[in-house]
Amino acid sequence: MQESFLHFLWRFQYFDRQDLRTEGGELLRVLHAGRPHTNAGPDFGGARLRLGDVEWAGNVEIHLRSSDWQAHAHQHDAAYDNVILHVVWHDDQPVRRPDGTLIPTLELQRRAPPRLLSRYQHLLHNQAPIPCASQFARSSPLDRFSMLDRVLMQRLQQKAEGVEELWRANGGDWEETAYQLLARNYGFKLNGDAFLKLSQSLPLRLLRKHRDQPRQLEAMLFGQAGLLDMENPDDYALSLRREYAFLRHKYGLEPHPMAAHEWKFLRLRPANFPTVRLAQFARLLAGEPSFLALLTGSESPKQLYAALRVPQSAYWQTHYVWGKPAATVVPSLGKASVENIAINSAVPLLVGYAQRQGGRGFLERAIAWLEQLPAEHNHVTAMWGELGLPIRNAFDSQASLAWYHHFCTPRRCLQCNVGVSLLRAEDPGRPPDEIPDHG
Structure with missing residues (x-):
């Protein structure tokens, strides 16, 4: 109970x-x-x-x-x-x-009513990942879509709060916040925390001084990441090591704030190795004058896609890791990765920026982007699809993820539009029109 x-x-x-x-x-x-x-x-x-x-x-x-x-x-x-x-x-x-x-x-x-209590206990204790799966087909489209809207807004609010927390930690600097958000997203799920830690050890203002020297950008990123301490380095790694030693001394950087073991390679496709992502991020740093403008000023996901799909340096077009040439050309950031960045960096920043700076246009653009971006595909969206819930775009997939993780998994059926409507659908003892709705 x-x-x-x-x-x-x-x-x-x-x-x-x-x-x-x-x-x-x-x-x-x-x-x-x-x-x-x-x-x-x-x-x-x-x-x-x-x-x-x-x-x-x-x-x-x-x-x-x-x-x-x-x-x-x-x-x-x-x-x-x-x-x-x-x-x-x-x-x-x-x-x-x-x-x-x-x-x-x-x-x-x-x-x-015993029947109502029995239905509630079934929702609470059955083993289905989505508690109402066996009854979901009886729910109304209005309840489903109103729940999608509700949980999507809650998810955006939570992400905006995360952006604001980062913004406060950066002393109200939106440019630094956008840089750190992007960095975290370049690490995706497995290396996101490591990328964020790296970006917080390397202020954007220092990196901006070397925008016209891509090799120096790579030297600072790989050096601070602890990824230049390999045995038997090749010529390119040696050159970055020398650059890093000079720049670390010049700027008084904390020596080796990270260790190589903090970066995860296992269970990743080679194209997603952190070495490749760092090289791609270095190329983005060299090419983009303002990350804030990139994320809040792009009019559509296509514009962001064009900015992010830039080839990494020549060495990292032929290597996934140090000293081992790849059999084929290493691809630049893929379409699915750019869509992930749009969903998890651009959209939260737009919402957080709208809340702090004002301007409903930023919030409307965030919603429009989610409606334009394709749906994510994972086991959660697959479960909803099997129940007949249409997952048409990123708006729906993001909402369905929030619905599942914040309502279904913790069995919060009585705070869910669909759960409440299913419990109320069967008469627990008197006609529905005699039951007042006070909320």
Whole structure:
């Protein structure tokens, strides 16, 4: 049993209300269940009740057990002084206000419809990755698409908060923030943290001084990354090592802030090796005067694609790792990789930039980009596709990922539009039009 189920029962009044009485024996009539609070404080506000002959207005608090009131220390919080009803699954302890008066308590465990409880338990405990998979076909398109919109906005907000955290750490420098976002994305999933750490050890202002010297850019990147300490270096590696030693001394860089073992090569295709990605990032640094302008000023994903699909230096067109020539030409950044960067760097930056700087156009562009970019393909989007949910573009795939990870996996079915509609679809004891929706 989760407290969220009691929230559901109270919010939609899905319980037997015949001869409804508090645990103290007072006749209770619910005039308005109130509206859920999303912030700290009691669970529902603005409720109206009739207890005996007296009408009350105030807050409603919900717990699995009435003793949770004490466990959560509500007796010491003035925000709970205006609670007019304590709704619980099991009443195991009377609860009093600071003045000593009892708070009326309603126990629901004998009033919850058994069929509704059974359906809820099935959603909560079945082993399917998507709990409602067996019932999903019965959900309405409106509920599905409204949920996609809702979770996509939540996902964008979370990513924008990550951008703002980086922006604050950079002292409000948007250019440095864009640089670090791009760097992290060049590492993709396995090497993203390592790329971010590298970018934070190499301020963009230093790299910009060497835009016209691509070899020096590579020297600083590979040197700070700890990837120039190989045995038996070839001539190119030796030349970068010499450049790095000079530049490290010149700028007072921390010597070897990273070690080679921090970079992951296993289970990666050679084209995704961090050595290749570093070389591609060095080429981007040489060619782009402003990463902020690149990510916020590009009018379409195609424009970003043209900027990022630049060939790396000659050495890295023929090598995946140091000293071992490749059998074929090493490709530049691929289309799928650029799309990944657009989704995970450009879109979050556009949303974060819009929130801090103002300008609805940036947010609208972020949404438009997601609608233009093709859908990502992975096991999560495949599961949704099998259930009949159309995954048409990156908007849908990003939303479906958020839906799965933030609602399905933690079994938050009672906060999900589809989960709630499926639970409400079957009559738990009275006609649906008699069930008030207070939220």
